[in-house]
Amino acid sequence: MTIHYYTxxxxxxxxxxxxxxxxxxxxxxxxxxxxxxxxxSSTDRSVIEKENLRLKQESLxxxxxxxxxxxxxxxxxxxxxxxxxxxxxxxxxxxxxxIGVSPSPKSHTLTIDRGLQDGVYVGQPxxxxxxxxxxxxxxxxxHSVALLITDITHAIPVQVLRNGMRSIxxxxxxxxxMQLRFLSPTADIREGDExxxxxxxxxxxxxxxxxxxxxxxxxxxxxxIEVNVRPAAEIDRSKYLLLVFTSQDGSRxxxxx
Amino acid sequence: MTSMRYSLTVIFSLMLxxxxxxxxxxxxxxxxxxxxxxxxxxxxxxxxxxxxxxxxAASVGFLADLVFRSPLGLHVFLFVFISAVPYLxxxxxxxxxxxxxxxxxFILIIFSELLRNFMYSVWGVPVDYGEAPLGAISSAVMxxxxxxxxxxxxxxxx
Numbered sequence: 206m207t208i209h210y211y212t213x214x215x216x217x218x219x220x221x222x223x224x225x226x227x228x229x230x231x232x233x234x235x236x237x238x239x240x241x242x243x244x245x246s247s248t249d250r251s252v253i254e255k256e257n258l259r260l261k262q263e264s265l266x267x268x269x270x271x272x273x274x275x276x277x278x279x280x281x282x283x284x285x286x287x288x289x290x291x292x293x294x295x296x297x298x299x300x301x302x303x304i305g306v307s308p309s310p311k312s313h314t315l316t317i318d319r320g321l322q323d324g325v326y327v328g329q330p331x332x333x334x335x336x337x338x339x340x341x342x343x344x345x346x347x348h349s350v351a352l353l354i355t356d357i358t359h360a361i362p363v364q365v366l367r368n369g370m371r372s373i374x375x376x377x378x379x380x381x382x383m384q385l386r387f388l389s390p391t392a393d394i395r396e397g398d399e400x401x402x403x404x405x406x407x408x409x410x411x412x413x414x415x416x417x418x419x420x421x422x423x424x425x426x427x428x429x430i431e432v433n434v435r436p437a438a439e440i441d442r443s444k445y446l447l448l449v450f451t452s453q454d455g456s457r458x459x460x461x462x
Numbered sequence: 463m464t465s466m467r468y469s470l471t472v473i474f475s476l477m478l479x480x481x482x483x484x485x486x487x488x489x490x491x492x493x494x495x496x497x498x499x500x501x502x503x504x505x506x507x508x509x510x511x512x513x514x515x516x517x518x519a520a521s522v523g524f525l526a527d528l529v530f531r532s533p534l535g536l537h538v539f540l541f542v543f544i545s546a547v548p549y550l551x552x553x554x555x556x557x558x559x560x561x562x563x564x565x566x567x568f569i570l571i572i573f574s575e576l577l578r579n580f581m582y583s584v585w586g587v588p589v590d591y592g593e594a595p596l597g598a599i600s601s602a603v604m605x606x607x608x609x610x611x612x613x614x615x616x617x618x619x620x
Contacts, residue, residue, distance in 0.1 A: 222528035233484035380489035
């Protein structure tokens with residue numbers, strides 16, 4: 206057990222099991238699919254029409270904001286060129302559906318319905334509508350396994366949006382909590398501060414929301430403060446996720462879905 | 463009941479338990495999720511200790527390790543350890559009535575959750591021992607269904 210926990214020696218056995226497990230996950234998802242179907246069937250036509258109208262309005266607002274973003278991105282690029290800084294990488298995305306969740310409360314992994322056929326690769330970031338969720342750890346022909354940012358073995362480089370202070374957010378095996386480690390008591394960090402990915406390490410693209418500071422506890426006599434972070438993503442609830450392809454991946458040049 | 467039909471019943475019960483265990487629930491309810499797979503293993507060991515013993519528990523534990531992506535051996539250890547209790551007490555269990563079995567299974571599941579948490583704490587994973595009874599309560603609530611099913615199968619077999 207300990208050997209397996211700390212090493213990858215049994216990865217071939219795990220991969221073999223993961224290949225054959227997809228039908229089991231498909232069956233396990235039937236109740237939630239039936240629930241969705243019942244929800245949809247029992248919803249009034251007028252409610253659906255109202256929701257459709259709301260979504261159209263939301264889409265219009267987002268498109269307006271996107272135009273503003275495009276303008277800002279172009280301006281940012283011009284300024285970076287003036288500073289001789291490297292060009293920012295552009296990301297494209299692919300929508301994916303969660304088909305399985307680890308039943309163990311201590312192991313935070315997801316199985317998604319995209320695999321090698323869709324160009325998914327190990328280390329690829331995934332996010333939901335609210336923020337970063339995790340990264341891909343195993344890829345199979347038509348499904349993949351992702352490790353969530355709240356898993357105890359996961360760590361992600363972040364920075365505070367307010368002042369750019371860098372740190373590393375680690376999972377704690379709690380879906381609603383992460384921790385920033387080794388921050389000195391003089392660190393400029395407050396409750397409510399937003400954290401985004403810093404892009405350091407090259408694994409996660411910079412600028413995606415990771416979470417917000419839930420509490421900062423300074424214990425006298427301790428060398429470091431205890432900082433708890435609430436993840437921005439709805440880690441245990443999101444059904445549809447986005448796979449991020451940065452332009453340096455090469456496998457998926459600028460295509461999006 | 464023919465032995466072929468009997469074996470299919472065992473396999474079907476295990477598959478159903480596995481699927482039920484994999485049904486996604488939100489984090490708030492995760493601690494309340496019954497341990498279906500362990501319940502069915504305990505059930506078969508209680509009702510057929512001569513046929514489904516420690517080896518059976520170890521095999522299902524290995525399957526659980528692969529499916530749940532837990533450290534290989536964790537469920538093998540848990541299932542073997544927990545199943546060994548009804549296996550060794552099989553002579554006594556003949557005198558247990560339905561209520562006794564419910565209480566017995568509740569205690570076994572609590573013990574299993576505590577043991578699992580202990581194993582994780584050894585690897586440095588933060589654990590909350592206070593959550594152990596939650597899964598045991600929901601498992602004990604589910605037990606009557608499994609008990610009735612196994613009694614029915616047992617009666618048909620003999």
